[in-house]
Amino acid sequence: MKAMVKNKRFLIGGSFIVLIIISSLVYSIVFDNHIPVASITTDENGTITGKPPYAPWELPPFGTDHVSRDLFFILLIGAKYTLGLAFGIALIRFVISSVAGILLQLYLPTFLQKGKQWFEGFYYFPASILAYLSLFFILREDGYGDGFSTTFTERVIFEMIVLIVIGIPIILINVSKEVAILQRKEFIDSVKVLGGSRWHLLKVHLMPYLRPQLFLLFVREVIQVLLLLAHLGILNLLFGGAQLKTDMFDKAAYVSLSSEWSGLIGTNFRFLYTSYYWIPLVPILCFTFAILALKLMVEGMESVFEKKQIGRNRVEEKEKRIGEVTNKKEAFDSL
Amino acid sequence: MKKILHLVTIALSIILIGSLASLFQNGMNVSFTFFLTQVVENVKSFITLTQLTYESPAGSGVERSIFPLIFEYYGYSLFILLGGFSLSLISALLLTYLTFLVPPSIRVGIKKAVGILEAIPDILIIVIVQLSFIAFYRETGILLFEVVGAFKRPIVLPLLTFAILPCFFLYRMMLLMFEDELMKPYIELALGKGLTRGRILWKHVTRNCLLSVVNHSKAVILLLLTNLVMLEVIYNLYGMTWFMINHMTGQIVTFGILMIFLPLYLLEALAKRWITHLTGEEVPS
Structure with a gap:
């Protein structure tokens, strides 16, 4: 852990994410989620020099949306929901599947080998389509007529469960693969010969190696969930369903129930081909920055592990270094 | 033979996943029997290639067959x-x-x-x-x-x-x-x-x-x-x-994914065989 904090890339990415979440929380506590509204600007003579919606270069940093609310504050308020959701969903996904993956690989490896095939369908089922298929009828179609037949909390819980469940199989396979690689190490054989139980093996000998790998998988999973949320936003599936409201032209428009980022993309995507294209572009950019920050963390962690690995091998045996590089290849499997 | 079995397994798993995901088509009342009938129905219609319909134009209630479109x-x-x-x-x-x-x-x-x-x-x-x-x-x-x-x-x-x-x-x-x-x-x-x-x-x-x-x-x-x-x-x-x-609809999505999966799987298998031929190394599945 110490080595990771010293790593520049990990530090930059991590502090960026922490900074966003903290400032979003502070803003909601201190200013009670107040969104400033930009007004028409005039010069001394009272002639109008600019009117909303302002572009990002007229009202930095992000400009305003079509009802002249300041986009920066909307996104700041939404950050805690989006990032919180992503971390929450990824964490639950991850805990369930890593516990199941480790135990299955240790106690029922043959069962896992057989059962693996039945999970392979998930590699051909894009997560966005799978999530859309399971959520569409509850979160969209149900609300077409006279509103939803379910309450908002029900829908949120339902969506959380769906988003958690569809991610589990692939992580489970990845975790079990990670364990299988460790099981091939020589010291595992000595543990077995000396009579260590499987639980002892896991607790004392596997966990020190697994812990950093699992943390890496977790951060990758957060990236995946963020991407999935952004995709669902493009597909206009708003978190917890949407309310049908009328916009300024008295046209029907879906309104996200919070200023959650994916909802902002979904509701504003129609502005992309107008001259107000920044309204959907800004949340997409925010997603991008969050994902890139997380990716920086991943890269930083990977380089730390690699250095550790090489250092360890130098002490043990120099020639084995080339063989250890296979660990790098595993990095792609989880994507 | 092993490959074909593998292919069928994955195809079945795709159908299972699709049917599971489309359980909520009629709201949140979920039952296991509904899931089973859906799986059976899906398999039947994918084999005979009938009953695969979509609504066109949307909302009109007119069902058309998705073939040959x-x-x-x-x-x-x-x-x-x-x-x-x-x-x-x-x-x-x-x-x-x-x-x-x-x-x-x-x-x-x-x-x-x-x-x-x-x-x-x-x-x-x-x-x-x-x-x-x-x-x-x-x-x-x-x-x-x-x-x-x-x-x-x-x-x-x-x-x-x-x-x-x-x-x-x-x-x-x-x-x-x-x-x-x-x-x-x-x-x-x-x-x-x-x-x-x-x-x-x-x-x-x-x-x-x-x-x-x-x-x-x-x-x-x-x-x-x-x-x-x-x-x-x-x-x-x-x-x-x-x-x-x-x-x-659950059926169209599952069928669509199956259709995309088939050529991809074949290509993957071909590529694996070709690589093995080229390098002499077996590709783990």
Whole structure:
């Protein structure tokens, strides 16, 4: 852990994410989620020099949306929901599947080998389509007529469960693969010969190696969930369903129930081909920055592990270094 | 025989996943019997290819068979998928060769940069490409490629946009693999025998690196498919995933995924066999 904090890339990415979440929380506590509204600007003579919606270069940093609310504050308020959701969903996904993956690989490896095939369908089922298929009828179609037949909390819980469940199989396979690689190490054989139980093996000998790998998988999973949320936003599936409201032209428009980022993309995507294209572009950019920050963390962690690995091998045996590089290849499997 | 069994297993698992996901078509009242009938119904209709219908126009309640219309959508999607993949593979290879011409100090920087670039969300790339083409058109009045989607089915721009992200991914993978590969003792032997650097890279290293691409075929396929969904939705391209999204029923989605899965699986199997033939190394499934 110490080595990771010293790593520049990990530090930059991590502090960026922490900074966003903290400032979003502070803003909601201190200013009670107040969104400033930009007004028409005039010069001394009272002639109008600019009117909303302002572009990002007229009202930095992000400009305003079509009802002249300041986009920066909307996104700041939404950050805690989006990032919180992503971390929450990824964490639950991850805990369930890593516990199941480790135990299955240790106690029922043959069962896992057989059962693996039945999970392979998930590699051909894009997560966005799978999530859309399971959520569409509850979160969209149900609300077409006279509103939803379910309450908002029900829908949120339902969506959380769906988003958690569809991610589990692939992580489970990845975790079990990670364990299988460790099981091939020589010291595992000595543990077995000396009579260590499987639980002892896991607790004392596997966990020190697994812990950093699992943390890496977790951060990758957060990236995946963020991407999935952004995709669902493009597909206009708003978190917890949407309310049908009328916009300024008295046209029907879906309104996200919070200023959650994916909802902002979904509701504003129609502005992309107008001259107000920044309204959907800004949340997409925010997603991008969050994902890139997380990716920086991943890269930083990977380089730390690699250095550790090489250092360890130098002490043990120099020639084995080339063989250890296979660990790098595993990095792609989880994507 | 083993391959066919494997194929059937995956196909069945896709049907199971699809049926499970479409349990909520009638609201939240979920029952196991409904799930079983749905699975049986799906399998039956996929084998006999009947009862596969979609509503057209949407909301009218008129059901039409998806054949033969679906093949137009299907062909276009497959074209984008395979064309985009080959484009990205070729450009990634070229980029890798170019990278190995520059001094190692720059190469480290490139490697770090690509590691980050690889993580850019597909939607940002798609949106940016589209916006910049529209801006270019507005400024100069020259329409480089067809931008609009729908029944016109443009070719060049979707292919280019589609290839960008897989290209980064493959490029990064190849950079790592090439470096590992170049450290191996046989390279030294080849150099000692007097083979040129270019020849070693092209003949021996590339061959062994393609092995690792095939090795990670699952990750590549998943990346390609998610990329395709977003491309078709944002560009409004009338392809298979667009059809699924806009005619959402469990049956159509499951059938669509199955149709996309079949050629991909066959290609994967072929590639594995070819690589084994080429390098003599067995690809673990």
